Amino acid sequence: MNVNKFINSKNISSRYLIHQILDGVFINRRTKPQTLNYLEKNQVFFEEKDIAQAERITSFIFGHLESIDRKILKFLKKKTNTSVLNIFRIVVSEIALNEAPNYALVNSAVDLARISIKTKYFLGLINSVSRKLVARYQEKELEFNSNLESTLKRYLTKNYSKEIADNIERIYTLNNTIDISIKNSEEIEFWKKKLEAKILPTGSLRIKKDVKLTNLNGFNEGKWWVQDISS
Structure with a gap:
């Protein structure tokens, strides 16, 4: 199968990339950059909007992993392979984020499953469970609890190897x-307490993204600025 041609014809390029990232993390022990590099070497390319x-x-999936998995497992009578589970994770996240009409979510899930040998023999299951997820979890009925760092770590450690858990925690x-x-x-100790931040070995502070930066103390006064930690 020509993957580029197929995913473009079915308009599932971004979903394919999401699935590859999830499989990379949960199955192949790859980081997101490693997955992109792997796909490029295999002549599979994506537009910036897809990335x-x-x-x-x-990011949504890793941040709400336990809630998402709990919703999926209600419709699985027995354990299925991880790549199939990753397709269901995409379906649930797209329902929550209102990414597409419900019928398109089901069709896209089935089309996505056709690409890989790990999932193409589960088309019936993927079609059935995806329809049930869409029917059960309309946008207004979906509630997610964001994983606090300690909760996420506990869930990952319980269900995955240390290598996978560390990789997901790093991405999250x-x-x-x-x-x-x-x-x-x-003034670093002062701003650590003021912003409820964590001091990094480099001397920088790490803060949560769940607040608007311009609303934080010290931003408008130039007391601190955002930096790229890799610089």
């Missing part, structure tokens, strides 16, 4: 935090 959508949805942290530099290094 941006994949970043957004995978990078997607849900911002690193900042303090103008006056002598």
Whole structure:
């Protein structure tokens, strides 16, 4: 199968990328950048909008993993393979984020399953469970609890190997935090308490992304600024 041609004809490029990222993390022990590099080497390319959508949805999945899995497991009578489970994770996240009409979510899930040998023999199950998920969890009925860091770590450690758990935690942290530099290094303890931040080995502070930066103390006064931790 020509993967590029198929995913473009079915308009599932971003979903395919999301599925590859999830399989990379949960099955192949790859980080997101490693998955993108692997796909490029195999001549599978994506537009920036597909990468941006994949970043957004995978961030949602990792941040609400336990809630998502709990909803899926209600419709699975027995344990299924991880790649199939990852397709269901995409379906639930897209219902929650109102990404597409319900019929399109089911069709896309089935089309996605046709690509891989790990999922193409489960088309009936994927079609059936996806329809049940869509029927049961309309947008107004969906409630998710965001994984607090301690809760997420506990759930991952219980259900996955240390390597997979550490990888997901790293992705979740990078997607849900911002690193900042303090103008006056002598004030780092003050701003750590003020912003409820964590001090990094580099001397930067790590804060949550769940607040608007311009509303935080010190931002407009230039007491600190956002930085790229890799710089």
